Amino acid sequence: MTTQQLSPTPRTTPTRGRNRQVEDRRQLMALLSDALVAHLGVVAGGHPVVLPTAFAVDAAGPDDGGSLYLHGSVAAGWLAPALEQDICVTVTELDGLVLARTGFHHSMNYRSAVVIGRPRQVTDLEERRRALDLVVDHMMPGRAATLPPATRKELAATAVIALPLAEASMKQRTGGASLEPGDLDLTGWAGLVPVRRVASAPVTEDYVSDPVPELVLRRAAELGQA
Amino acid sequence: MTTQQLSPTPRTTPTRGRNRQVEDRRQLMALLSDALVAHLGVVAGGHPVVLPTAFAVDAAGPDDGGSLYLHGSVAAGWLAPALEQDICVTVTELDGLVLARTGFHHSMNYRSAVVIGRPRQVTDLEERRRALDLVVDHMMPGRAATLPPATRKELAATAVIALPLAEASMKQRTGGASLEPGDLDLTGWAGLVPVRRVASAPVTEDYVSDPVPELVLRRAAELGQA
Numbered sequence: 490m491t492t493q494q495l496s497p498t499p500r501t502t503p504t505r506g507r508n509r510q511v512e513d514r515r516q517l518m519a520l521l522s523d524a525l526v527a528h529l530g531v532v533a534g535g536h537p538v539v540l541p542t543a544f545a546v547d548a549a550g551p552d553d554g555g556s557l558y559l560h561g562s563v564a565a566g567w568l569a570p571a572l573e574q575d576i577c578v579t580v581t582e583l584d585g586l587v588l589a590r591t592g593f594h595h596s597m598n599y600r601s602a603v604v605i606g607r608p609r610q611v612t613d614l615e616e617r618r619r620a621l622d623l624v625v626d627h628m629m630p631g632r633a634a635t636l637p638p639a640t641r642k643e644l645a646a647t648a649v650i651a652l653p654l655a656e657a658s659m660k661q662r663t664g665g666a667s668l669e670p671g672d673l674d675l676t677g678w679a680g681l682v683p684v685r686r687v688a689s690a691p692v693t694e695d696y697v698s699d700p701v702p703e704l705v706l707r708r709a710a711e712l713g714q715a
Numbered sequence: 716m717t718t719q720q721l722s723p724t725p726r727t728t729p730t731r732g733r734n735r736q737v738e739d740r741r742q743l744m745a746l747l748s749d750a751l752v753a754h755l756g757v758v759a760g761g762h763p764v765v766l767p768t769a770f771a772v773d774a775a776g777p778d779d780g781g782s783l784y785l786h787g788s789v790a791a792g793w794l795a796p797a798l799e800q801d802i803c804v805t806v807t808e809l810d811g812l813v814l815a816r817t818g819f820h821h822s823m824n825y826r827s828a829v830v831i832g833r834p835r836q837v838t839d840l841e842e843r844r845r846a847l848d849l850v851v852d853h854m855m856p857g858r859a860a861t862l863p864p865a866t867r868k869e870l871a872a873t874a875v876i877a878l879p880l881a882e883a884s885m886k887q888r889t890g891g892a893s894l895e896p897g898d899l900d901l902t903g904w905a906g907l908v909p910v911r912r913v914a915s916a917p918v919t920e921d922y923v924s925d926p927v928p929e930l931v932l933r934r935a936a937e938l939g940q941a
Binding site: 525526528529530531532535536537538539540541543574575576577578579581583586588590591592593595597599601603605621622624625628629632633635636637639640643646647665666668673675676677678679680681682683684685686687688689690691692693694696697699700701702705708709712713 | 752754756758761762763765766767769800801802804805807812814816817818819821823827829831847848850851855858859861862863865866869872891892894899901902904905906907909910911912913914915916918919922923925926927928931934935938939
């Protein structure tokens with residue numbers, strides 16, 4: 490990573506909730522590491538389209554600020570438009586429901602990163618293999634090394650794009666309900682309902698006789714096995 | 716709701732993974748009911764911006780197909796552009812990590828709805844109050860009725876927009892790892908790690924002496940208290 494300090498440009502500077510803006514690049518990288526799904530925004534057919542997608546991050550990748558990798562079918566409708574424009578990738582984790590004494594101050598605790606930039610199609614074979622391994626490892630750390638290498642046919646069917654992490658901003662809300670002076674005169678309960686993602690026990694496919702790998706058990710436990 | 720059948724237009728018809736397309740409008744409404752966060756896509760400054768946001772749905776709302784409500788500060792940067800263009804609202808829930816014998820078939824189980832349309836600014840006072848109550852109740856069913864009504868000042872600070880649910884599509888992936896004929900010749904574990912969102916025990920604010928309301932306890936339990 491180029492710097493510990495996030496340097497949002499005017500277009501990644503939040504217009505609202507500036508007090509929720511996070512300046513520490515380590516927190517951005519931690520969020521990108523925690524989250525499993527990104528939402529990709531592209532303009533296609535004259536209107537925005539937002540699609541959920543897996544992703545991976547290489548802080549030492551060749552793009553300015555590090556590389557955020559997305560992959561998809563070479564036939565995906567979003568791919569060609571995405572390569573001809575700036576795109577936006579947003580990653581959000583929900584951390585809690587915030588219940589105040591007024592509806593106005595009801596809120597959610599969350600962490601959200603917004604990355605804007607011109608994507609680069611990854612054509613170098615080694616980088617493509619590495620990016621696809623990173624996408625697998627993002628979901629299940631250590632998994633890629635246990636799998637056979639991607640075949641030529643698989644690689645031919647899969648497009649990989651890289652987005653520079655240079656132009657990124659992060660917002661975060663933590664804590665309990667915001668309190669207006671007048672709220673103390675109100676009655677009623679106020680508080681926080683923390684939420685988080687958990688995994689339940691891995692389910693083995695019928696055709697598999699191998700035991701559940703240690704790294705899968707560990708990941709499920711890390712995600713807070715319910 | 717106008718129909719049980721989803722009728723995607725060309726721009727909401729997925730170009731890939733058509734086998735994952737969901738045709739039943741009840742499943743769309745169930746996903747919109749389950750999810751807590753939407754991702755709003757607008758074009759602002761010549762590029763797409765994707766922002767996480769709370770939302771609510773009124774299946775019997777005045778818009779074609781029912782109404783999806785978003786709210787925000789009247790000073791939010793996305794608001795003015797959003798009212799002059801078609802926007803996209805995407806709602807995604809992650810249900811599992813799918814681990815195959817090949818990297819290529821690694822995937823995630825998810826449900827995702829994509830709604831595209833021209834938003835309408837909600838100006839009618841009654842509808843605005845109702846929409847804001849629905850946003851609170853979406854997060855915490857039954858909560859709005861226990862709160863004081865929004866003040867004029869709060870209403871003046873809050874914009875509400877409605878998106879018709881007419882042009883919506885939904886995709887879903889369920890089940891275990893996809894199996895290519897050749898995968899049976901491979902070795903190694905394959906399976907599913909189910910994931911879901913859970914709540915932990917509500918945390919009461921220091922200044923509150925009331926007990927945690929029954930509806931908050933019920934909601935936390937419904938979300939699968941960990």
